[in-house]
Amino acid sequence: MLPTRRCPLSQRTTLADVAAAAGVSVSTASLAFSGAGPIAAATRERVLAAAAELDYSGPNPLGRQLRSGRSGIVGVVVGDALRRSFRDPVSVQMLDGLVGTLGEMNLGVLLIPGPTDPSEPPVDPLVLSAAMDVAVLLWASGSADPVLAALRRRGVPTVVVEGIPEPDVATVGIEDRQGIAQVAQHLVDLGHRRIACVALPFDRTRGEGVVDAERLAQVQWQITRRRLDGMYDAGVQPVAVYETPASLVEHGAAAGRALLSGADRPTAVLCQSDLLASGVVLAARELGLAVPGDVSVAGFDGLDLPWLAPDVLTTVAQPLAEKGAEVGRSVARLLEGTYPPPVVMPVELRVGTTTGPAPA
Amino acid sequence: MLPTRRCPLSQRTTLADVAAAAGVSVSTASLAFSGAGPIAAATRERVLAAAAELDYSGPNPLGRQLRSGRSGIVGVVVGDALRRSFRDPVSVQMLDGLVGTLGEMNLGVLLIPGPTDPSEPPVDPLVLSAAMDVAVLLWASGSADPVLAALRRRGVPTVVVEGIPEPDVATVGIEDRQGIAQVAQHLVDLGHRRIACVALPFDRTRGEGVVDAERLAQVQWQITRRRLDGMYDAGVQPVAVYETPASLVEHGAAAGRALLSGADRPTAVLCQSDLLASGVVLAARELGLAVPGDVSVAGFDGLDLPWLAPDVLTTVAQPLAEKGAEVGRSVARLLEGTYPPPVVMPVELRVGTTTGPAPA
DNA sequence: ATGAAAGCGCTAACAG
């Protein structure tokens, strides 16, 4: 057994020590570090020298934070357990854009796991008690979202991504309803009448399988709801809707196997995400079905999917990194103390090689 | 133009207000929330009722943090720009294990971008001034790492992953040198003599291409260094070492194209990561080379790589999620005030279908 | 340009 060695748990020297060593007042020493006020160059030098002498590496953030009432932290509640969110390029690319923008404003990102399965508590403890100036909610379920409710109670200004615009939060979203309508119309134009739908999760129970009418009425998550509505907008009444527990290739593959191995299989599968769609394509190949000869497949997101090569998925592209940057800008507005107007970003139909005329 | 509406920037009510409303002292009110001390059930109820009445959602974290000297935050410096780190399952799976363990201890993870290219400052501002009780450094370059130096200056206890054990930091690593030696020996046993190596980045300049002896002597990042040494341990003198800017499929593919299209191409390529190796396999296929008939390819990490199907990569598996959990445990030790002994986790050679006898 | 004073909101000793 090694002897346990103590480690120093925090710095000892304070601004007061440095000020004393430099022969100035604490307030002057503070200015030397923050630069927020008039100070003689010589004085600053003296303070900095004293700091170096004492191994003082700058004002303690905890003191600064309490005094200024700001933590410099943005809590980001991701849409799922981290393990799954990180596997979804949609979340990752957005997060990347967001972290970049926030970094420029000297804000840090506190990662908060989102709603997992119902066996877990609905709200992570960090949501309840971590220090944060603003929160960002990816994939909020709607105005009754328990996480959103908790943040409201705390009075934490919040940016909701893919939610519903509401007076007391900032919102960033995309034209997904119109986008899905476009790609659905594209399938109709190709002559498809038997169209199945592979949907994102309905709620935190994260069920899996073809749903009945009752379940279909229970969709809680707004992103899923809107994308279903977009499909209806194009006049498509799907022959089946398959609910998935997460936007991942394996769930798309499972959906594909279920939908395409039955007797009167659909001629087209409209998926609410690219990852789900690529799973469906893989399942179709597995089953020996030609894409798009036997079945057309379309997705949503506009991801780069090299493993589908030589196929290119028909999809609706959304500007992921820019969406993240836009969220960052909304965060900045909230910090300034005003609610930015809701942002809705455009999407674009991109016809690839996975959709074609309905088979005769 | 919409009228800008003000948003409330922080809660107004304090513990003192609640205490007054409940007719108790602040310290008693504090106990009602923290539970850290004896308090009559009736009193607690009264305080909580008063809090609900006043819409008080709990003690302000900033006050608590300053007073207790703890932020409840663990700063995690990832090994690269987030955009790239998130695309690497090695980082993501470890992060997932880490966040899970830390979550149980009610600690939050502050994401800090790691060393990108030299045009950027070597140390993210968050490293210098964000509040954190402990820092975790993924992929530290060695004892001269500027990020580690900054954390030392601040006196932030640190866990270094894949670094060198040093007295004033906690270390978690794997037996990568031995692992690489094993897989290198495996290639030698198969009769390979012309072996090329595709390496992880050497330093933050993140060069790309076959390196000369001079450059090979400049490897700064310890993980790369150790994996090179493991190869030498097995007696392999590579015919070429290719430096990559990041552990990503596309860089592996570029390396593969460069190494396999020349005249006297190697019969085996030993890669320091699975993502790099899978790129090499794809490049070989592109060039019409049979794997392993014409060229054997081996990796390191033990990732699931479905897009290589039906091939299964020969690799050395490391326990990623458990490594993350182990890092979490080291964080806990540091918070208790002691340095845990260095942790070294085992790895395991897994022979797949991408390595075979050297061609005659 | 510098200094003095006043807290930010909370918890932890300690005394009762």
Next chain:
DNA sequence: CTGTTAGCGCTTTCAT
């Protein structure tokens, strides 16, 4: 079990 007393380390008026 509850109240009193002291700050945690810093920034920010406000004088000077």
